[in-house]
Amino acid sequence: DAGVIQSPRHEVTEMGQEVTLRCKPISGHNSLFWYRQTMMRGLELLIYFNNNVPIDDSGMPEDRFSAKMPNASFSTLKIQPSEPRDSAVYFCASSSHQPQHFGDGTRLSIL
């Protein structure tokens, strides 16, 4: 099994630009989670889906953040426009009940 696949692994862009992070969950997993990790705030849950339907997006910090899951094998997290305070590592995780399996993350730097 290839595990949860995230792309890109690193992204550096200027503030104001649109950023799109991608995630492919483990085949057969029906829940997908997006997390943000920073030193100050730790590991924060942004949004999660079950059977491609968003269940709880209360962790999404602002309207600049949006997430979609058009099918069972793909999800995106988009930031538009990006700001320097969005710099963090973004993890995607998937599960079928428990446990959750994490991808390698996207290290995002907004200049």
Place this chain on the structure above:
Amino acid sequence: GENVEQHPSTLSVQEGDSAVIKCTYSDSASNYFPWYKQELGKRPQLIIDIRSNVGEKKDQRIAVTLNKTAKHFSLHITETQPEDSAVYFCAASIGGSTLGRLYFGRGTQLTVWP
């Protein structure tokens, strides 16, 4: 919702000593408690988990204990080695309608000195 607190935030031990990390949770409906290890620059990886119908679980040098009455659970690492150095996260899941959502503690930075 659930609130998970984790202590200590940092822990330094000598190689060969034991390390204990403790977590408390607030929702008595929580029934699944995983522990993740995150090495520097890597993803969190599950190292051990326990369900509420079990009081203790062991896997070689690591063990987890659960006290449902007190609503706390602990990770025990024996005979620590330098490669155990990492950030450890505890988590709790209510299950049911939350569909596997995990509530994480803030993490413990464990350093094992050779």
